[in-house]
Amino acid sequence: MRWEVYAWAGLSLLLIAAETLIPGAFLMWLGFAAGVMFLLVLAVPGMSLLTQAVLFTALSFVFVFIYRKWFRDRDRVSDQPALNRRTAQLVGRQVVLERGIVQGRGRVQIADAYWDVTGPDLETGTTVVITGAEGMTLQVRPVE
Structure with a gap:
């Protein structure tokens, strides 16, 4: 296998693992973007490093947008809805x-x-x- 395949796999695992140390549901989504990059680099050999960086950046924006749109702003059901009020x-x-x-x-x-x-x-x-x-x-x- 090529080095960039290992690099994207490692970066994906590192970012998702870092989410457990620094919770905030942000690094996980970047880890998902790195995971998609791992699959793309594995499927498309010969992709330039610049193309990989641009795709990773675009995928990161897409995944963070998905998080903010569908997961972050949902109403959470609580057994104590007036806890901080x-x-x-x-x-x-x-x-x-x-x-x-x-x-x-x-x-x-x-x-x-x-x-x-x-x-x-x-x-x-x-x-x-x-x-x-x-x-x-x-x-x-x-x-x-």
Whole structure:
């Protein structure tokens, strides 16, 4: 076999193995491009080094495009969809107003954090339920 066949096979394996050390799903796609180059160089003897480099570059762009288009932007199903959205985790929780709602604005304490709330005017000490959030401000209504 020719040296370039071994080189493309080795580069393909090296890039795919490097993906396990540096996760990010990027090197793997370059490894796939090198794997296709291995097959092309094996099937087409006498391909110039410049042609190989241009094909590898083009294949790399194609594989990375495929990754970005069909794999990266897919919605992932999670058993905890609100994991990194703190306000979404609080929806439905009942809390007591630490400062009554006056002119639509008040405050509650949840654990060791104070949250601004909006809702109908209510007195301090009223139990409310969190119905939503807008930014870092919780929307509440009185418990029925």
